[in-house]
Amino acid sequence: MASSRPSDHFDSPAPDKAINQPKLGVIGYLRFFWRQLTSMRTALFLLLLLAFAAVPGSLVPQVTSDPNGVIQYKAANPGLSKVLDFFQIFDTYSSIWFSAIYLLLFISLIGCVVPRTKHHLESLRTKPPKTPARLERLTGFTSTVAEPLEADEVQDAVASAHKLLKRSGYRTRLFTQSGPADGATAMSVSAERGYLRETGNLVFHGALVGILIAVGFGSGFSYTGQKVIVEGQSFTNVLGNYDSFNPGRFFSDSELVPYSIQLDKFTAKYEETNIKAYGQPIDYTADVTTDVPGGEGKSTQTIKVNSPLRIGGTDAYLLGNGYAPWITVRDGEGNVAFSQPVAFLPQDANLTSVGVVKVPDALPEQLGLQGFFYPTVCDTTVCTGALTSVHPDLLDPTLTLQVYTGNLGLDKGVPTSAFALNTDKLTEVAGTKAATPSLLLKVGDTVDLPNGLGSVTFDSVKRFISLDVHHDPTQLWVLGFAVLVLAGLLTGLFVPRRRVWVKAVETEDGVRFEYAGLARGEDPGLEAAIADIAKKHSQHLGLKLSR
Amino acid sequence: MTGQLITLSLVAIWSAMAVYALAFIAFTIDLARRTAPASEDVVVRSAAADSALSYETMTEGSSSSGRGSTAVLERTAARVDGTLRSSKWTRIAMAFTVIAWILHVGGTVLRGLAAGRVPWANMFEFSLTATAIVVGVFLAVQFWQDLKFLGAYVVAFALLLLGLATVNFYVDVIPLPPALQSYWLVIHVFVASLGTGFFALGAGLSIAQLLQAGGSKRLKFLGTLPSAVTLENMAYRLIVVGFVFWTFTLIAGAIWAEHAWGRYWGWDTKEVWTFIIWVIFAGYIHARATRGWRGSRSASLAIIGFAAVIFNFTIVNLFFKGLHAYSGISM
Numbered sequence: 001m002a003s004s005r006p007s008d009h010f011d012s013p014a015p016d017k018a019i020n021q022p023k024l025g026v027i028g029y030l031r032f033f034w035r036q037l038t039s040m041r042t043a044l045f046l047l048l049l050l051a052f053a054a055v056p057g058s059l060v061p062q063v064t065s066d067p068n069g070v071i072q073y074k075a076a077n078p079g080l081s082k083v084l085d086f087f088q089i090f091d092t093y094s095s096i097w098f099s100a101i102y103l104l105l106f107i108s109l110i111g112c113v114v115p116r117t118k119h120h121l122e123s124l125r126t127k128p129p130k131t132p133a134r135l136e137r138l139t140g141f142t143s144t145v146a147e148p149l150e151a152d153e154v155q156d157a158v159a160s161a162h163k164l165l166k167r168s169g170y171r172t173r174l175f176t177q178s179g180p181a182d183g184a185t186a187m188s189v190s191a192e193r194g195y196l197r198e199t200g201n202l203v204f205h206g207a208l209v210g211i212l213i214a215v216g217f218g219s220g221f222s223y224t225g226q227k228v229i230v231e232g233q234s235f236t237n238v239l240g241n242y243d244s245f246n247p248g249r250f251f252s253d254s255e256l257v258p259y260s261i262q263l264d265k266f267t268a269k270y271e272e273t274n275i276k277a278y279g280q281p282i283d284y285t286a287d288v289t290t291d292v293p294g295g296e297g298k299s300t301q302t303i304k305v306n307s308p309l310r311i312g313g314t315d316a317y318l319l320g321n322g323y324a325p326w327i328t329v330r331d332g333e334g335n336v337a338f339s340q341p342v343a344f345l346p347q348d349a350n351l352t353s354v355g356v357v358k359v360p361d362a363l364p365e366q367l368g369l370q371g372f373f374y375p376t377v378c379d380t381t382v383c384t385g386a387l388t389s390v391h392p393d394l395l396d397p398t399l400t401l402q403v404y405t406g407n408l409g410l411d412k413g414v415p416t417s418a419f420a421l422n423t424d425k426l427t428e429v430a431g432t433k434a435a436t437p438s439l440l441l442k443v444g445d446t447v448d449l450p451n452g453l454g455s456v457t458f459d460s461v462k463r464f465i466s467l468d469v470h471h472d473p474t475q476l477w478v479l480g481f482a483v484l485v486l487a488g489l490l491t492g493l494f495v496p497r498r499r500v501w502v503k504a505v506e507t508e509d510g511v512r513f514e515y516a517g518l519a520r521g522e523d524p525g526l527e528a529a530i531a532d533i534a535k536k537h538s539q540h541l542g543l544k545l546s547r
Numbered sequence: 548m549t550g551q552l553i554t555l556s557l558v559a560i561w562s563a564m565a566v567y568a569l570a571f572i573a574f575t576i577d578l579a580r581r582t583a584p585a586s587e588d589v590v591v592r593s594a595a596a597d598s599a600l601s602y603e604t605m606t607e608g609s610s611s612s613g614r615g616s617t618a619v620l621e622r623t624a625a626r627v628d629g630t631l632r633s634s635k636w637t638r639i640a641m642a643f644t645v646i647a648w649i650l651h652v653g654g655t656v657l658r659g660l661a662a663g664r665v666p667w668a669n670m671f672e673f674s675l676t677a678t679a680i681v682v683g684v685f686l687a688v689q690f691w692q693d694l695k696f697l698g699a700y701v702v703a704f705a706l707l708l709l710g711l712a713t714v715n716f717y718v719d720v721i722p723l724p725p726a727l728q729s730y731w732l733v734i735h736v737f738v739a740s741l742g743t744g745f746f747a748l749g750a751g752l753s754i755a756q757l758l759q760a761g762g763s764k765r766l767k768f769l770g771t772l773p774s775a776v777t778l779e780n781m782a783y784r785l786i787v788v789g790f791v792f793w794t795f796t797l798i799a800g801a802i803w804a805e806h807a808w809g810r811y812w813g814w815d816t817k818e819v820w821t822f823i824i825w826v827i828f829a830g831y832i833h834a835r836a837t838r839g840w841r842g843s844r845s846a847s848l849a850i851i852g853f854a855a856v857i858f859n860f861t862i863v864n865l866f867f868k869g870l871h872a873y874s875g876i877s878m
């Protein structure tokens with residue numbers, strides 16, 4: 001036991017200070033450093049360093065969890081941001097220095113756990129140690145009053161103690177020893193239990209390594225993608241269909257199962273009775289029809305915020321929703337150049353939303369529209385200034401649009417966002433900077449564009465959802481290891497490891513039975529356990545415990 | 548109906564605070580009146596240490612000298628506690644605490660009834676529940692060990708947090724946003740509060756341990772407390788229980804995050820702080836097993852760990868930006 005733990009473990013023998021260290025060779029130095037790295041002190045230092053190193057990442061927005069926050073932060077603190085950037089503070093948890101700390105910690109952990117595991121496997125096979133000559137000074141020492149007993153009675157009594165301990169889960173061994181002083185023989189049972197404690201501890205530390213490895217692999221093989229789907233539309237799981245896609249390092253297209261998800265209906269419920277929370281969302285439900293190739297045909301399912309859709313090896317989460325006004329654009333020649341629902345991105349809790357329409361096929365000139373959608377526009381008799389939405393539900397849906405003409409730049413082969421319109425090279429024909437003001441439409445309205453450019457119709461409003469599709473093949477592994485961490489922790493902390501001895505000692509007046517134990521690690525219940533064994537055994541023999 | 552329940556709940560909480568204040572006064576008087584018993588325990592302690600040492604030289608391995616003596620010391624502690632019959636003021640203070648706690652739990656339950664869900668969905672409600680659990684753990688632990696000397700500390704903690712909650716954190720009963728509608732809210736938050744209760748007591752014992760080790764002459768009541776080593780052992784046992792709950796909180800939180808946000812871990816500020824706390828207490832457990840780190844050093848870690856728990860609950864919730872913006876308070 002002592003040799004398996006780091007030499008500065010509390011249970012290890014104190015180091016001899018007086019040793020003259022022989023000169024260390026290269027191997028000697030390596031061994032020295034390894035011993036330092038796998039010491040308890042280093043583990044403790046690295047743990048505390050890890051806790052400390054995690055703090056800055058909570059003070060400054062992180063690229064992974066809050067990219068917009070990072071942009072805002074950098075704009076607000078340009079000078080400081082340069083320094084922070086240099087130290088990778090915006091990426092704390094994948095930074096070189098943070099990684100270095102936890103990798104060192106895990107190397108230390110492996111270096112610590114491997115020899116202990118080896119030692120533990122051996123100790124599982126070794127028998128309990130010899131009974132100490134004197135039990136008086138051990139924990140919970142108890143003895144019976146001496147009674148004259150025959151030799152075979154003594155043997156039976158020891159055998160019954162043996163059985164009692166065995167039944168209580170101890171590993172046992174019988175000894176016949178010479179007594180301490182007079183050379184008379186003493187029979188004893190040496191018993192040990194609680195190997196599970198060390199097992200639990202090793203499982204705990206091993207499972208931590210498991211989590212680290214699983215997470216590492218997971219980041220390589222997983223992918224996430226986002227897709228906006230309007231009611232009535234469907235999405236097929238192939239790479240080109242995603243609005244954005246983040247593959248892991250080892251991702252390949254062939255991994256995508258080409259299933260499809262059609263959004264039949266999206267329902268949002270908002271609080272209507274509680275005036276304090278009026279308009280607060282209380283439920284989002286997406287009804288979808290799915291079709292997995294090679295599956296059992298189409299099936300209808302629902303997706304909610306806390307219950308993702310598990311489909312084709314991926315999980316689809318309902319992470320966002322909004323409105324998609326159906327907009328029809330007729331061009332100057334009277335042709336329908338555009339007619340479809342357009343997802344407008346929500347900007348606030350009342351779903352004031354912004355969106356963009358690009359009409360490259362309009363004649364004589366390409367058209368670009370950009371504007372706001374208000375599900376419940378604030379009445380102009382109440383609100384002054386810019387329009388806003390005052391309720392997320394569709395009580396008074398209103399659309400405002402600015403209109404541009406010119407080359408939209410869609411034919412250059414440069415990918416452009418569907419949600420942004422670069423107006424630098426366009427001419428504004430309706431809007432704040434043009435002779436014609438912005439268009440304002442209610443559902444069903446059609447407004448003519450100036451200069452005979454055509455017309456815009458606001459046909460209807462549909463809902464859209466934003467789905468996050470994730471694939472992480474190691475997720476269940478991580479969960480499994482996490483469960484092992486917890487199980488290992490419980491056994492490693494709460495299973496007592498102890499040694500117990502029962503001894504028959506011959507004295508002048510007869511035979512006396514002695515009971516004592518030794519805690520190995522934290523074991524507050526040891527005394528009670530010894531007392532219990534002594535009571536049971538002496539009662540069984542009909543002997544009295546001496547006080 | 549709901550309005551009445553809400554009012555009733557608040558009345559119960561305010562009454563609980565008043566009675567807690569009385570309990571605090573009684574606990575403080577009790578501490579002030581305590582004086583040391585005979586110096587017997589010191590003698591017994593060194594004898595115990597001797598016997599442990601001689602055992603070490605006697606057996607083949609020098610395996611667990613320290614632990615052996617720990618167990619022996621336990622007996623001395625029992626003896627010290629034996630001389631410590633609880634005073635009249637302790638009993639009064641405990642009675643007040645129990646009454647206040649019943650009111651407190653009642654108020655919290657009423658709040659849950661008014662909301663039609665568990666009463667821990669925003670910071671105000673969470674404060675009510677968490678403090679009720681902290682005091683509940685304190686009361687329950689008395690069946691295991693006499694820790695009434697921590698009463699002033701625990702009750703002061705509850706009072707402060709309840710005061711903050713009712714004055715600064717108060718929000719009306721409103722329905723849960725979709726992301727919080729999950730049974731994981733019930734499990735995750737409840738277990739986190741349980742862990743907090745154990746950490747709180749562990750930190751209290753560690754503070755007592757540091758005072759005891761400092762050996763101040765002015766704090767007379769220290770003489771009536773168990774020895775520093777006993778305090779340390781009790782703190783350890785409470786904190787490892789807290790640590791298990793905290794580990795579970797971390798895992799349950801990750802599972803919930805996966806359901807609600809599509810990833811089990813994202814280094815969101817709240818996740819970061821829960822992780823930091825976990826690592827500090829893992830450090831504490833290690834410190835206890837590292838030579839040279841037992842005693843005051845590991846006790847400081849326990850106190851730092853609990854300070855981080857409080858920081859996580861107050862400052863992080865209120866001032867840090869993140870997905871866990873559930874305080875219900877807009878700043």
Ligand code: HEM
Nearest residue numbers: 038039040043108109112200201204489492493829832836
């Ligand atoms: C990720 C880093 C680590 C964490 C989170 C961690 C956590 C823990 C926890 C919670 C315990 C108590 C639970 C139990 O006994 O089952 C423990 C015990 C222990 N750990 Fe670690 N550990 C880490 C790394 C290490 C390293 C690097 C070493 C070796 C130098 C080590 C050696 C030990 C030993 C010897 C014990 C038993 C302590 C005792 O006797 O009470 N651990 N660790």
